[in-house]
Amino acid sequence: MKLSNFFAAAAVAVVSLAATAVVAQQDPIAARKALMKESGQATAAVVKMTKGETPFDLATAQKSMKTYQDVASKMPALFPDNSKTGGETTAAPAIWENMNDFKARFVKFEADAKAAEASIKDLDSLKAAVANVTRNCGGCHETYRVKKS
Secondary structure, three states, X not given: OHHXXXXXXXXXXXXXXXXXXXXXXXXXXXXXXXXXXXXHHHHHHHHHHHOOOOOOOHHHHHHHHHXXXXXXXXXXXXXXXXXXXXXXXXXXXXXXXXXXXXHHHHHHHHHHHHHHHHHOOOHHHHHHHHHHHHHXXXXXXXXXXXXXX
8 A cells, every 4th residue: 555655646746747847838937936936935934043033943944955956956947048038037138148157056056055954953054054055046146137126
């Protein structure tokens, strides 16, 4: 019975992943906005801990790092040529002019988030990890995001 549950769960995961891929191909701007929102929520959770607004919680901190890893792995595929405009995108033309650098930044973001996840043990290690990981966000946004007026 346990084996059948495993296969059922695996089938659901495959269907879910396929559905996500289809949606991303149909509207990559909406898909990347949704991922950025997830990343923002993950950041809010850990920043609140670093500021003492909420107590340190290892599971929440690690979940945020996993969210970053997930976002970083999915995001590069969401910038096809047909998504340069529309959907109130703030993606800068520099993305398509420097696609290799843009994608490399997500590889680094994912690696930094993975290392951070492994390094977080307490509030002090969380503070150091968050500072390092979120530098990726700021650097990418400075170069590859159009600032709204």
